[in-house]
Amino acid sequence: MIKRITIISGKKDSPIPKVTPEQLFQAHPLWARDIEHFSPWNSEDAEYRTYSTWLSGARAGRPIAICGSCISSIDVAWRLNALEDLPEWGSVLAVEQNTGRGQVRREWISPPGNIYGTIKWPSLPTGAPGEVRPVWTRILPLVVGYLVCRALKDIGIETQLKWPNDILKDGKKIGGILIEERGSVIMVGIGLNTSSAPQRDKLRPDHAVTATKINTDDMQLGPLETWIQLIDYFKNQFDAIVSTQDPEDFLKTLADQLVWFGEEVRIVDGPKEVSVGRICGLCPDGGLIIEKDGIKHEVYSGSVMPI
């Protein structure tokens, strides 16, 4: 993939959708703004590729492939990876997903206007000798959640991280993270409700906090412009974190930034003995520590909900 911003359009029989810059322009007013901002888009076609491209006149620090209405940006990223067309920190940004997926294969409703991005995450530093999975990989959901919150803060949006990787604004969900691993390759999918959020009746009763959107009358984040900012932030900060910090120290700093830290919460579908307790920290492998009746429990599953 060319190290710039490209719109990719599948040729015959390709699982990558066919799309033109004009169609993206029509998809949503914020996409129209982004398409205009990053124009001109120059058409290119290489016979050996199963997709043709439009190359933006503007440059980005990392390669970004924009695709139209696809199954899911994670699937397109896996496809590009199989074609050896997605380098580390390369990403796919979908305008719309027909089968967007969330944690435990729940549906992720994905109309145009929001961010549906997937990044090929770089290989992670290995931990102790003989360690099967590098510790940074095991705690990656928390690291990415932390980076998303910090990157949004940089843009001027205050958010909180709900263990393990939900992004909240004023206690309501504005985004989520889905990590998939195949062999040594890690794809990080990030969904952010910039322009719209699913209604309460589309969410699981009792398991999901209410959803909301980020954009306000005063702040209108465009999907592409924001995605470029996020990727640049992730790369710079992730490199700095893993090269200067110990995973355990990182988790200690992160713990008290979790939403509802120190407060009583409900754990829905978690271990039987802790349906209610106080968040009091994180284990070295990223589990949540919940205190109940003076006993500390390690929680690795379930949804954290306010009382």
Ligand SMILES: O=C(O)CCCC[C@@H]1SC[C@@H]2NC(=O)N[C@@H]21
């Ligand atoms: O909170 C969750 O359940 C995780 C949601 C992850 C959604 C993103 S959008 C980009 C990528 N493609 C998908 O189908 N899912 C992830």
